[in-house]
Amino acid sequence: MISANRKTTFDWITLGIFLSLLITGWFSIYSATSSFEGNFNIYDIQSPAVKQIIYLAVALTVFIIVQFIDIRFWHTVAYLIYGLGVLSLILVLIFGTVINGAKAWFNLGGFSFQPSELAKFGTILAVCSYLTYYKVSIKSITSRLTLIGIIFLPVFLILLQPDAGSALTFFSLFILC
Incomplete structure (x- = not known):
């Protein structure tokens, strides 16, 4: 805790x-x-x-x-933000706008929103929350597989857009694993 x-x-x-x-x-x-x-x-x-x-x-x-903002707040909302990021990545595949060959954007009037940015933030929060809240051992294979799963899900959805540039930014998190 x-x-x-x-x-x-x-x-x-x-x-x-x-x-x-x-x-x-x-x-x-x-x-x-x-x-x-x-x-x-x-x-x-x-x-x-x-x-x-x-x-x-x-x-x-x-x-x-x-x-x-107290760090406990971020631990409280980490998985919620992660889930919203993953959900927005799924929705952009269905309702998104193609810009520069990638269906990676929502057009909201005069404003464009790229869900991968929310997914990056949510993934970082989820990884940090998992590592600190549960006090897992990074040497444990179970912990590593869980971390890889947390990171890989948004990467997979981003690669379906296809947006390799955004997906590459997630690979810095794989260094942890």
């Missing part, structure tokens, strides 16, 4: 790493998409660099909010 004595504290090291990755990513996008004249118009909402600034602000806000 999870210790009830754990206090929620802000993780400054993770924030520093997160900000470093955000800034590095933004500079990469800016340098790849900026014109040779070097003109950068902060008011040009169509500019990839400006869009990325908006995404960064949203990501940073979500990151800070998530930092203050």
